[in-house]
Structure formats: structure tokens, C-alpha cells
Amino acid sequence: MSKEFAVAxxxxxxxIGPAIGIGLIFAKAMEAIGRNPEAASKIQTNMILGAAFAExxxxxxxxxxxxxxxx
Amino acid sequence: MAALHxxxxxxxVFSIAGLSVSNAMLTSMVVxxxxxxxxxxxxxxLKRTNxxxxxxxxxxYIVEALHDLVQGVTQNTRKTEMFFPVIATFFLFILxxxxxxxxxxxxxxxxFEGEGATKVFVPYFRAGTADLNxxxxxxxxxxxxxxxxxxxxxxxxxxxxxxxLSNPIQFFVGILEIVSELSxxxxxxxxxxxxxxxxxxxxxxxxxxxxxxxxxxxYGLEIFVGLIQALVFAxxxxxxxxxxxxxxxxxx
Numbered sequence: 001m002s003k004e005f006a007v008a009x010x011x012x013x014x015x016i017g018p019a020i021g022i023g024l025i026f027a028k029a030m031e032a033i034g035r036n037p038e039a040a041s042k043i044q045t046n047m048i049l050g051a052a053f054a055e056x057x058x059x060x061x062x063x064x065x066x067x068x069x070x071x
Numbered sequence: 072m073a074a075l076h077x078x079x080x081x082x083x084v085f086s087i088a089g090l091s092v093s094n095a096m097l098t099s100m101v102v103x104x105x106x107x108x109x110x111x112x113x114x115x116x117l118k119r120t121n122x123x124x125x126x127x128x129x130x131x132y133i134v135e136a137l138h139d140l141v142q143g144v145t146q147n148t149r150k151t152e153m154f155f156p157v158i159a160t161f162f163l164f165i166l167x168x169x170x171x172x173x174x175x176x177x178x179x180x181x182x183f184e185g186e187g188a189t190k191v192f193v194p195y196f197r198a199g200t201a202d203l204n205x206x207x208x209x210x211x212x213x214x215x216x217x218x219x220x221x222x223x224x225x226x227x228x229x230x231x232x233x234x235x236l237s238n239p240i241q242f243f244v245g246i247l248e249i250v251s252e253l254s255x256x257x258x259x260x261x262x263x264x265x266x267x268x269x270x271x272x273x274x275x276x277x278x279x280x281x282x283x284x285x286x287x288x289x290y291g292l293e294i295f296v297g298l299i300q301a302l303v304f305a306x307x308x309x310x311x312x313x314x315x316x317x318x319x320x321x322x323x
Binding site for chain 1: 077078079257260261264265266268269272299300302303306
């Protein structure tokens with residue numbers, strides 16, 4: 001029981017930060033594309049790279065919870 | 072959830088002279104073989120022409136795109152020529168490893184080991200990057216090569232970044248630099264492993280809940296994630312290589 005709680009807790013807490021981060025990245029990227037539509041492809045590439053880095057933090061939480069669950 | 076089989080570590084398939092070969096090792100050897108075969112095929116069908124066709128066209132496209140990626144970061148032809156082979160190898164190897172894990176049969180064809188309650192299913196193949204050993208190895212290669220690149224460009228003054236006795240603040244900054252190099256290994260390894268393994272778990276769970284149609288969009292997502300993670304690994308490696316070639320003074 002406590003193990004399941006820990007798994008859910010890690011995911012719940014660990015995804016808050018990356019969620020806010022990814023939201024900010026996309027919001028700013030949309031703003032930039034709106035201001036300068038010609039640069040859309042360049043902004044998109046960098047946006048996806050940035051999102052991948054922010055997402056990595058959530059993935060660390062996921063790895064921790066998977067290790068808790070399966071090991 | 073009894074039928075759902077998820078293993079966080081790669082399983083032993085067979086052993087050669089005491090060395091156990093896991094399913095992730097088997098897959099990465101297949102991937103290496105495929106890449107070598109592709110390279111030989113391209114080399115043998117190479118023609119000197121202004122209008123490349125077929126496989127030569129594809130190979131030139133891949134090489135050019137990766138070359139532009141490296142050149143875009145370094146802005147220096149000499150550095151690009153030095154980094155390009157390693158970065159391209161990282162990218163192609165990780166990409167093919169990620170994508171081969173999505174093929175039908177990888178992770179689903181295997182044998183049963185043990186009897187009764189301890190009976191476990193062992194697949195013959197498992198995506199190489201879904202094994203933490205493999206991703207830590209890749210991270211170590213990248214970070215150690217960073218040190219070599221730094222020494223090659225700055226000679227012994229490269230180590231001034233780590234050990235600096237000029238004043239106490241610089242000394243502690245040096246310790247932080249050492250810790251950050253070590254943490255790069257962990258972040259490289261866990262980013263790649265987490266993304267690929269999480270993808271496998273996601274597909275397994277979705278396939279377990281709704282076996283038909285529903286997993287299809289997730290396969291699309293996983294193809295995209297595989298590409299992005301290969302790109303992120305290659306991109307970060309080239310950025311770190313490039314940072315190592317810059318002296319401490321002109322870094323800011």
C-alpha cells in the first residue's frame with residue numbers, strides 16, 4: 001500500500017514543475033511565432049528541443065517511480 | 072494486471088563462455104550490423120555524379136543534414152570535421168535502436184524461463200536504449216570524449232576549469248564543474264533510458280487495456296519521441312564538445 005502511494009506521489013509531485021515549464025516554453029514559442037511567422041520553423045525546432053529538456057525532468061520522476069514499482 | 076509483463080532490466084538470453092548476453096545486447100548488435108551493412112552498401116554503390124540516385128541520395132541527405140546540425144553549433148569547419156563522425160554515430164545508432172524497439176516481434180517473441188510460480192517470459196529482442204547499461208555507456212562515452220576534445224584543443228589549460236587555486240571562489244567553482252561533468256553522465260543516461268522505456272511501458276499498458284486501434288496514435292508518438300531523443304543526445308553532445316573547446320576566458 002505505502003509503495004503504491006509512493007509511486008503515485010512521485011509522479012504527482014514530479015510532473016508539476018515540468019508541466020509548468022513546458023507550458024511556458026510553448027506559450028512563449030506561440031507568442032514568438034505570432035510576432036514573426038517567417039521564423040516559425042526555426043522556433044518550432046528549438047521549442048521541441050526545449051520541451052524535450054523540460055520533459056526529461058518528468059521522465060526522471062517516471063524512472064524513479066518505475067524503479068519503485070518494479071524492482 | 073497479471074498478464075502484463077514489464078521488466079525494467081534487460082534479461083539474459085544465453086551466455087557465451089560465462090559472458091551472459093542480454094536481449095538488449097542482442098538488439099544493439101543487430102543494429103550495429105545493420106548500420107555497418109548500410110554503410111558498406113552505400114560505399115559499394117557510390118558513384119561520382121552530380122545527380123545521385125537511390126541509396127546514395129538517401130545517404131548524402133542524412134550526412135548533409137547531420138553535418139549542418141554540427142556546423143550550426145560549432146561554426147568552425149575544423150571542429151565540425153573532428154566532431155561529426157562521433158555525433159553522427161550517436162544519432163544514427165540511438166535512432167535505429169529506438170525505432171527497432173517499436174517493430175512487431177521485438178519484446179513479444181521469446182521463450183519462457185523457469186517453472187511454476189517463477190516462470191517468466193524472456194523476449195529475444197529488446198530495444199537497446201531501453202536498457203540502462205547501454206544508455207550509461209553512451210553517456211560515459213560522450214562525457215569522456217568531451218574531456219579528450221577539451222585537452223586536444225586547449226592542452227593542459229583545459230584542466231584550469233576544474234582545478235584553480237587562484238582564489239577560494241574559483242576553487243569551489245572548479246569543484247562544481249567536476250560535479251556537473253559527472254551529472255552529465257546521469258542526465259544523458261536517464262533521459263534516454265526514461266523516454267524509451269517509458270514509451271515501451273506506455274505501449275504495453277495501452278495494448279493491454281485496448282488491444283485494437285487504440286495503440287496506433289501512441290506508436291506515432293513513440294516514433295516521434297525516438298527521433299527527438301536521438302536528436303537531443305546528439306545535439307547536447309555537440310554543445311558540450313563545443314563548450315569544452317572554448318577557453319575559460321572566452322566562455323562568457
